[in-house]
Amino acid sequence: MAGIASVGLVCPAKLIQKPMFSPTLTRSNYSSSVKVTSVSLDQEKKTFTLHKSQQAFEAAKELMPGGVNSPVRAFKSVGGQPILIDSVKGSHMWDIDGNEYIDYVGSWGPAIIGHADDEVLKALAETMKKGTSFGAPCLLENVLAEMVISAVPNPFLVKAGSGVATLGLPDSPGVPKAATYDTLTSPYNDIQTVASLFEEHKGEIAAVILEPVVGNSGFITPTVDFLNALRKITKENDTLLIFDEVMTGFRLSYGGAQEYFGITPDLTTLGKIIGGGLPVGAYGGRREIMEMVAPAGPMYQAGTLSGNPLAMTAGIHTLKRLKEAGNYEYLDKITSELINGILDAGKNAGHAMCGGYISGMFGFFFTEGPVYNFEDAKKSDTAKFAKFYRGMLEEGVYFAPSQFEAGFTSLAHSSEDIQKTIAAADKVLRQL
Known part of the structure; x- marks a missing residue:
């Protein structure tokens, strides 16, 4: 769900998992291989300017509402104006003013093997020779579907369209009350409230949907027993348990999260990484549920760009790379x-400050913590x-560009990238 985890019973999460360090600041020191003093931030540093980005953004505001095609890109929560990106490669990106950045957004998650991977680009070039969109089934759909099915316990998956916009809050402007009349919400990591809702609405709750690890309220992870209690x-x-793994799937x-936590939901939504940087979404689950979808069943679903060959190609080669031994250990x-x-x-x-991570997904908050849900965040x-954000940009x-979004590392991030980032953070935090 692209939004603040909401439920058929949903919401945000906690901060600490995998490496079980505390979400407060009382932890063991980070690896001694990372030396803040070993990096000079001033070597060959050019003057930081955003003149071209500013001009382009002013022009964009006359063409698009707010000047951007996704609200968080407008920099409203961090101030200043957005930067316009010219190119990306590996773990780095360059804006139209020529500034270079170490990127921890990764196109909001898909770039887990790095931007513009050579093998992916080569495969895309070959596929493009055959066409960019068929509007009909292609063999590549089978290949990617088999790869996804083999990765998760769900026995049957269906490709959705080229992407689905999900409203994370039932009270978002423009959503009629009638549209959310049958939706209940509960704080994340609060199984008591969930249990109370089940008690109050006995036999009426069809499904519980949530991000198993929340990314759109900042990075917040589940408490030890929360997901198990939900499954129980x-x-x-x-009642169906639905995992929104658009962000956590293959991350x-x-x-994904269901393998990491050892919990099998009834339905799963996927996106981001499975498209390798191109637009794609998928959902799937138990065969008896999925056979309700047309043409096998009465529930209609279709899309002009469903199973797009370019997206399938990028997804296939991204997942092939992720299957190589040692990759998730490196991200960790x-x-x-x-x-x-x-x-x-x-x-x-x-x-x-407090923060946490699981594999290549992370986040931190400017609060003592711990953070268990959006109210804490x-x-x-x-x-x-x-x-801090503007200082790090410079x-x-x-x-x-929001306190309430997760960050991502990739296989392309080097030890030097990490060292430079920590050194930059040390410098900026001392200046705040």
Whole structure:
């Protein structure tokens, strides 16, 4: 779900998982291989300017509402104006003013093997020779579907369209009350409230849907027993458990959050990584459920660009790369060094911060924490984050332009990238 985890019973999460360090600042030091003092930030550093981006953004505001095609890109929560990107490669990106950045957004998650991977580009070039869109079945759909099915316990998957816009909050402007009349919401990591809702609405709750690890309220992970308790209560009430793995699928592990936590939902939504940087979405689950979808069943679903050959190609080659041994261990290592380094820099500079990570997904908040849900996340000092964000931008580090978005590392991020980022964070945090 692209939004603040909402439910058929949904919401945000907690902060700490996999490496089980505390979401406060009392942790062991990060890897000694990361030395803040070993990197000079001033070597060959050019003057930071955004003149061209500013001009282009002003023009864009006359062409598109707010000047962007996705709200968070407008930099509203961090101030200033958005940067316009000219090119990307590996773990780096360049804007139209010529500024270079180490990128921790990764196109909001898909770029897990790095931007513009040579093998993916080569495969796309070959596919493009045959056409860019067929509007009919192609063999590549079978190949990608088989790869996805083999990665997760769900026995049957269906490709959705080229992407689905999901409203994360039932009270979002423009959504009629009638559209959410049958939706209940519960705080994340609050199984007592979930249980109360089941008690109040016995036999009426059809499904519980949530991000198993929340990314759109900042990075928040489930408490130890929360997901297990959800699985138990949904089974007891003959209710479907739906995991929104658009962000976590193939990110936390090759089998996504359901493999990582050892919990099998009834339905799963996927996106981002399975398209390798091109637009694609998928959903799937138990065969008896999926056979309700047309043409096998009465529930109609279709899309002009469903099964697009270019998206299938990029997805196939991305998943092939991810299957190689050691990749998730590498993501875990560099992300651990990154988040521990940033939090240590914050502690040394006297700032209240907490954070966490799982594999190549991470986040941090300017609050003591711990953060278990969106209400906790809202205690973060967003003004301080905005200053930190702008300072890091000038140091050549690109984080998501919102306190309430997760960050991502990739296989293309190097030890030097991590060292430079920690050094930049140390410098900026001391200046706040």
